[in-house]
Amino acid sequence: MIQASSLAKSYGAKRAVDGVSFTVQPGKVTGFLGPNGAGKSTTMRMIMGLDRPTSGGVTVNGKPFAEHRAPLHEVGALLEAKAVHKSRSARNHLRAIGATHGVGRPRVDEVIELTGLAGVAGKRVGGFSLGMGQRLGIAAALLGDPQTLILDEPVNGLDPEGVLWVRNLARGLAAEGRTVFLSSHLMSEMAVTADHLIVIGRGRIVADAPISEILGGQGRVRTRVRTDHPAELMNALAAPGVEISVVGPDTLEVLGAHPKDIARRALERQVLVYELTPLQASLEEAYMELTKDDVEYHSGGQQPPAAVGVDAGKQA
Numbered sequence: 001m002i003q004a005s006s007l008a009k010s011y012g013a014k015r016a017v018d019g020v021s022f023t024v025q026p027g028k029v030t031g032f033l034g035p036n037g038a039g040k041s042t043t044m045r046m047i048m049g050l051d052r053p054t055s056g057g058v059t060v061n062g063k064p065f066a067e068h069r070a071p072l073h074e075v076g077a078l079l080e081a082k083a084v085h086k087s088r089s090a091r092n093h094l095r096a097i098g099a100t101h102g103v104g105r106p107r108v109d110e111v112i113e114l115t116g117l118a119g120v121a122g123k124r125v126g127g128f129s130l131g132m133g134q135r136l137g138i139a140a141a142l143l144g145d146p147q148t149l150i151l152d153e154p155v156n157g158l159d160p161e162g163v164l165w166v167r168n169l170a171r172g173l174a175a176e177g178r179t180v181f182l183s184s185h186l187m188s189e190m191a192v193t194a195d196h197l198i199v200i201g202r203g204r205i206v207a208d209a210p211i212s213e214i215l216g217g218q219g220r221v222r223t224r225v226r227t228d229h230p231a232e233l234m235n236a237l238a239a240p241g242v243e244i245s246v247v248g249p250d251t252l253e254v255l256g257a258h259p260k261d262i263a264r265r266a267l268e269r270q271v272l273v274y275e276l277t278p279l280q281a282s283l284e285e286a287y288m289e290l291t292k293d294d295v296e297y298h299s300g301g302q303q304p305p306a307a308v309g310v311d312a313g314k315q316a
């Protein structure tokens, strides 16, 4: 479990992390989302004892990171690409890390298998692709068989098979009761990987809720309706606050009216409806809604909207 309490970090006048309190629970995958510069990496670095908080604190499994006698067995982290001896083989790199914590060779071989590195374990790390480097970083994080895992952008640079592998790994580790905390810019990926989301904007927590609640709680109800009399149904539904778009010859999307009301009005007019599907807001939409104030704050004509870090077009 990770517990942050009024955790803050300033760099000069800049409040990179502005007094955040949250708990990352075991047995779940918790996603950490936020626009660029929101404070995700700084928070993760403070959890791992790599940055000292200006005020407040954070514990992992009940203690600050530095107070754990064998931290590799408590928490494993993949932060930004680590300094590795480029001429070392992947196996020797992992053995060297393991040696500092009494992790034996059998466990090194185990994580090599687990991370799909068996075929390249004898190769120089210097020649690794970005994706292989990510797998090696994840292997290092897993070495001590830790209860808590922190992965900063773990799917970065991975091909679709690698993305699926990270997803299954994260879900498998959580199913074993571990605490899994991961950041990603791939919103669509979070929707299928995370159980819970912590959204951060400008150093502050904007949302901390189960993913279903974040998806369900945003905006007005949107419903897809199929009917053989779309024009008549549009007339029947016209009301203040109701927006209707024609998305196909027999298909409408209705925003702001409940499916039950749509059905009732169709019945009153004797209009046949043969589909009535409530549409969930996509995670991108929910995320944009949550962080729009932060984006507006940042933009000031300088940063394009893309600066929120949403890869809306990139589907994993």
Ligand SMILES: Nc1ncnc2c1ncn2[C@@H]1O[C@H](COP(=O)(O)OP(=O)(O)OP(=O)(O)O)[C@@H](O)[C@H]1O
Pocket: 011, 014, 015, 016, 017, 034, 035, 036, 037, 038, 039, 040, 041, 042, 043, 309
């Ligand atoms: N060492 C540093 N010195 C000064 N400012 C810093 C330092 N590290 C981070 N910052 C600033 O703190 C803020 C938070 O940065 P951080 O890297 O934690 O954000 P992030 O959410 O991880 O962003 P990204 O998605 O771009 O990695 C940013 O405004 C950043 O410029």
